[in-house]
Amino acid sequence: MNDMMKTGIFAGAAVVLALLAGLTSPGSPKAAIFREQGQPFFPDFKDPFAATSLQVVEYDAAESGAAVFKVEFKAGRWVIPSHHDYPADAKDRLAKTATSVMGIRKESIRSTRKEDHAACGVIDPEDASSADPKDRGRRITLRDGSGNVLADLIIGRKADAEGSRWFVRVPDQKFVYAVSMAVDLSTKFSDWIETDLLQIDPATIWGLTMKNYSVKEDARAAQLVPGETWTAEKPREEWTTEGLAADEEVSSAVVGTMTSTLKDLKIAGVRKKPEALTRDLKKNKMVAANEAVFYDLMNRGFFMAEDGLYSKEGELEARCADGVVYVLRFGSVFTGSGLALTSGEEEKKEPGKEEKKDPPATGTESRYLMITVRFDENAVQPEQMGDPPKPGFRVDTKPWSIWRIQQLDEDRQKRFDEATKAWQKAISAASKGYNTRKEAGEKRAKQLTERFADWYYVIGADAFGKLHIARKDLVKGKGKPAGPELPGGEDDPHEPH
Secondary structure (H helix, E strand, O other): OHHHEEEOOOOOOHHHHHHHHHHHOOOOOOHHHHHHHEEOOOOOOOOOOOOOOOEEEEEEEOEEEOOOOOOOEEOOOOEEEOOEEOOOOOOHHHHHHHHHHHHOOOEEEEEEHHHHOOOOOOOEEOOOOOOOOEOOOEEEEEEEEOOOEEEEEEEEEEEEOOEEEEEEEEEEOOOEEEEEOOOOOOOHHHHHHOOOOOOOOHHHHEEEEOOEEEEEEOOOEEEEOOOOEEEEEEEOOOEOOOOOEEEEEEHHHHHHHHHHHOOOOOOOEEEEEOHHHHHHHOOOOOOOOOOOHHHHHHOOOOEEEEEEEEEEOEEEEEEOEEEEEEOOOOOOOOEEEEEHHHHHOOOOOOOOOOOOOOOOOOOEEEEEEEEEEEEEEEEOOOOOOOOOOOOOOOOOOOOOOOOHHHHHHHHHHHHHHHHHHHHHHHHHHHHHHHHHHHHHHHHHHHHHHHHHHOEEEEHHHHHHHHHHOHHHHHHEEOOOOOOOOOOOOOOOOOOOO
């Protein structure tokens, strides 16, 4: 190696050392950045339960703007403000998210330049610039009960092939870090609510009644179109219905699909009912003939009459062993997506204005649903009891002696007395069980009435198809298997009106 090459190497090394010295000198701003590596992003955020609100913002390309989803603790309960303060099942989920955010550390700095924000996908979703939507990140903000910010972070693209590290940036800062994180940032309405909507146990359902009427509307009036009504009951082990021929039986597969659909019924969206309607429903009284209530109901496919409420596509009644009776009324079709589906940002029909005949062409086809609950003592199922004991009878054979005859009679009477005591004990237990079940049913009906009175629900078309069953689909020939497609499948010939 000649002297000129040595001189070049020493000069290059001197430049590198000078750059490092500049980056790491005590007075350098960049030195502070490197010293922060490994430190938490939010060192003052130490209690996950201090977080009482979570806001996630992401850019919605379809709407050409930021979509905001928020959960907060308000008036003693967790609610979703964007969905009319619908109750959120958020306490544990929010604490888990807060704990994950608390654990994020500044592992590795990747850029100090604003020009790299697009490549890392950490442009603020609410930025007013014309940045490409795919270059915008998701912004998560956690606040305490006083509104103070506990954490605020923009999460961008994955920083490695494994997907365990992400590019992140604190808003109003240029620096981009690559960090390990496992934060669940779902903005889906369905992920933040109680998934068990009806709170019904399929094993306790012993009666189903389907009223397959419909309501036809025109510009002037709504007309009730009568339809068949069927009732299926399960008094003991098997389901039965009126009018079965000798070679017919109720399809256990169809009933099973109906009861499991009730158990797993999913909410696609919610709408707030008018206060007057909610008040009447909570009191289990006839809905008042208020004009605003009348049109609000009609907009969803529900209609007031002198003898009660009717719905666009009939109603299903489910009776439970504790006397709780659910009534599901099927309203109009709604087609939409996004917030229009989940919270109701659709065009509202004005009083006197003719309803549009064609729903929007895009989105998911769903249907409005109204749920009411009542307690019916006649629906409380009694215990299934066997026949009462019968006394034994003396059989005249060839007894060994008079003493033997008396002994047999005494044994028979003893067994009869023991069986009678056991029967009386069973009767007492059954009566106690009945009363306990009745009291629990009355309490549960009140709780469910409070739960459902505030809301119209939106459910998927598939759930409607599995619940809206004609009698011919309920009954099958004995020994014959159910058809390849249960009602509500792709081959169902009964299209919703």
